Amino acid sequence: MTYRVHVRVMPRGGLLDPQGQAVEHALAALGFPGANEVRVGKAIELTVAAGSRDEAEARARQMCDRLLANPVTEDYLVQVEDA
């Protein structure tokens, strides 16, 4: 089976996110004063060939732990769906 995997990588809470701050300031300047707590991360999409959805998720988590996210500075979220 082929599964589509969505990985969301975000800077760890509490860690200064200057990109998020810059975007927040820009939103305020554009007239969106209520936009707060902006944080900027990244989204990674891929397909994984695996025997089951659980296996696909486990593989994706290994990918995150080894490469896609830095455990020192980032948290990740994995979502798996049928391709």
Added chain:
Amino acid sequence: MLKVAVVRFPGSNCDEDALRAAELVGCDAFYVWHRDTSLKGAEVALLPGGFSYGDYLRSGAIARFSPVMQAVAEHAQEGGAVVGVCNGFQILCEAHLLPGALVRNEGLSFVSKPVDLVVERTDTVITSAFTKGDIVRVPVAHGDGRFVADPETLAMLEGEGRVVVRYAAADAGVEANPNGSMNAIAGIGNAAGNIVGLMPHPERMVDARLGSAAGLPFFRSLSALGAGSRT
């Protein structure tokens, strides 16, 4: 003659400066390619600055899985000297050879300018020619130079005195902390002092004709390894 391997990755751009700096202090310096699986007998592995693999994903994140990094890790584990400058420091952190991480500068801008460093640790392969407390002015040039670590790691680094160089304001006009690094940390080492990473570029300041030779003692420290003062 001390053998120094300058490890070239696709996107390294301080490799020639690093090679020349090592040669200036009398080392036998040569390149190894990221696909090489050995350091070709080198006693020192020097990971230069640049933008390995275009800094894709995170600075240093792809380079750490290069074939040559296995050889670098083994060399480090055997007590061999491993020094990372700028992108090289980022790679060493990504490879977990040094703790912490280097993330986007606090001000978001790429920062390229001279900084003053205070040398806090001299029992490392790259700072033995200094006296503790020395101030040295060398340039930084990075977009992802903000050193961060979790509170326990930071406390460990400070408690064990593993900060090698720290940004300092020696006189007016030179900003103290150019990137928002925690505790103004510019470089750290492992406990043994054989693995060191630093964001500033001493290899760019090794010749008075090019502005200053202030970075030369870093390389003299390396060349002293060949004299048997350290192994």
